[in-house]
Amino acid sequence: MSVSSSSATPPVGLNPGALTLEKENTYFVFVVVISIGVWLALAFSLIGLVYAAIFGFFLWLGNGLLVAYLRAEAVRVSERQLPELHATFLEVCGRLGMARPPALYVLQAGGMLNAFATKHAGRDFVVVYSDFLDALGAGSAEMKFILGHELGHIRSRHVLKQILLAPGLFSPLVGPAYRRSWESSCDRYGAFAAQDTESAVRAMLMLSGGREHGPRLDATAFADQHAEERGFFVSLHELTSTYPTLSRRVTDLLALRTGARVSTPPRHPLAYVIALGLPGGGSSATSGLLVTVIVIGMLAAMAIPAFAKVRETAMAKACANQSLMLASALDQYHLEHSKGAEDWAEVAGPGKLLAAMPVCPSGGEYSAERRGDAYVVTCSVHPAHASHLDRTVPVGRTP
Numbered sequence: 001m002s003v004s005s006s007s008a009t010p011p012v013g014l015n016p017g018a019l020t021l022e023k024e025n026t027y028f029v030f031v032v033v034i035s036i037g038v039w040l041a042l043a044f045s046l047i048g049l050v051y052a053a054i055f056g057f058f059l060w061l062g063n064g065l066l067v068a069y070l071r072a073e074a075v076r077v078s079e080r081q082l083p084e085l086h087a088t089f090l091e092v093c094g095r096l097g098m099a100r101p102p103a104l105y106v107l108q109a110g111g112m113l114n115a116f117a118t119k120h121a122g123r124d125f126v127v128v129y130s131d132f133l134d135a136l137g138a139g140s141a142e143m144k145f146i147l148g149h150e151l152g153h154i155r156s157r158h159v160l161k162q163i164l165l166a167p168g169l170f171s172p173l174v175g176p177a178y179r180r181s182w183e184s185s186c187d188r189y190g191a192f193a194a195q196d197t198e199s200a201v202r203a204m205l206m207l208s209g210g211r212e213h214g215p216r217l218d219a220t221a222f223a224d225q226h227a228e229e230r231g232f233f234v235s236l237h238e239l240t241s242t243y244p245t246l247s248r249r250v251t252d253l254l255a256l257r258t259g260a261r262v263s264t265p266p267r268h269p270l271a272y273v274i275a276l277g278l279p280g281g282g283s284s285a286t287s288g289l290l291v292t293v294i295v296i297g298m299l300a301a302m303a304i305p306a307f308a309k310v311r312e313t314a315m316a317k318a319c320a321n322q323s324l325m326l327a328s329a330l331d332q333y334h335l336e337h338s339k340g341a342e343d344w345a346e347v348a349g350p351g352k353l354l355a356a357m358p359v360c361p362s363g364g365e366y367s368a369e370r371r372g373d374a375y376v377v378t379c380s381v382h383p384a385h386a387s388h389l390d391r392t393v394p395v396g397r398t399p
């Protein structure tokens with residue numbers, strides 16, 4: 001099903017220079033101050049620095065694997081692949097003033113309706129889940145909203161800030177508030193990219209109500225939930241969440257029809273007190289993703305030594321076979337010429353017993369030695385595997 005918009009309602013009061021909300025910049029200052037303080041404290045306590053380095057390493061490893069997964073398994077959108085989506089993406093990049101479009105991928109995610117942006121090794125990636133693409137359509141204003149939202153994250157360097165400002169982001173109250181302001185700002189990027197608030201609202205309603213019923217939901221009634229549900233637990237949920245509630249996001253988008261200011265209806269005062277005791281980022285999909293990324297990284301780190309061992313064994317085996325081949329070639333040469341070979345070139349090379357000189361996969365050098373009536377070939381890296389035909393010859397390093 002593809003959603004079509006009949007008449008576009010451009011957002012009021014949005015211009016490309018001022019899509020980021022004022023409050024995002026205000027929270028940024030708080031989070032930077034907290035982060036610098038925590039980083040300095042970590043730097044002065046050596047053990048803290050070690051933990052930070054380990055954490056950073058696993059984060060880097062996990063993220064690298066996630067990006068590798070995208071590159072290898074997801075569909076890279078281009079002129080040749082999903083050209084309609086590619087054209088939409090370029091249009092949105094152009095509208096948001098991004099001269100170098102990031103890489104766009106479509107990923108099959110088991111029916112989930114979502115999209116995300118990430119970064120690795122200085123390159124930016126936008127990912128749209130395939131069912132979301134099916135539901136919205138490649139050329140729709142709804143898709144422009146989603147792509148614009150993710151490009152907003154990239155233009156605002158949120159992925160980098162998520163790492164550098166991690167201490168501040170984990171602080172109670174201000175951390176989640178800063179993260180919520182990211183999403184609110186990026187919804188404005190999305191609405192500006194779509195140039196249609198109705199489509200932006202419909203895409204958001206699909207996230208709330210699913211692909212079938214979502215687009216037909218009553219947006220105003222859903223937005224009213226934000227104004228009506230102001231109890232203690234809803235307040236606590238809002239204060240600890242790193243995303244604005246969906247009903248709040250719809251409220252904000254609906255306000256863009258007229259450019260009216262939305263003020264947050266008062267929260268339960270006790271919720272602030274309790275939230276102060278809870279670390280930030282506790283209840284979001286992103287922190288779930290963060291944990292997954294770290295777990296993948298740790299598993300990979302455990303798998304790498306095992307993998308290296310298997311590889312080393314395989315190389316030693318290959319080398320042992322080559323030593324055997326060389327030893328039997330020397331034997332054969334001795335039989336034919338009634339004297340030993342002077343040089344490897346006499347047994348290995350074009351027209352010789354061996355078509356080419358074998359190369360040890362671990363970079364070892366071969367040397368030969370006659371013992372009794374047999375040749376022993378030894379590799380400088382794998383001496384234990386030097387061999388002669390089926391005979392077991394005591395093997396030592398050759399001089």
Ligand SMILES: [Zn+2]
Nearest residue numbers: 149153183186
């Ligand atoms: Zn977002």
Ligand SMILES: [Zn+2]
Nearest residue numbers: 319360364379
């Ligand atoms: Zn070797």
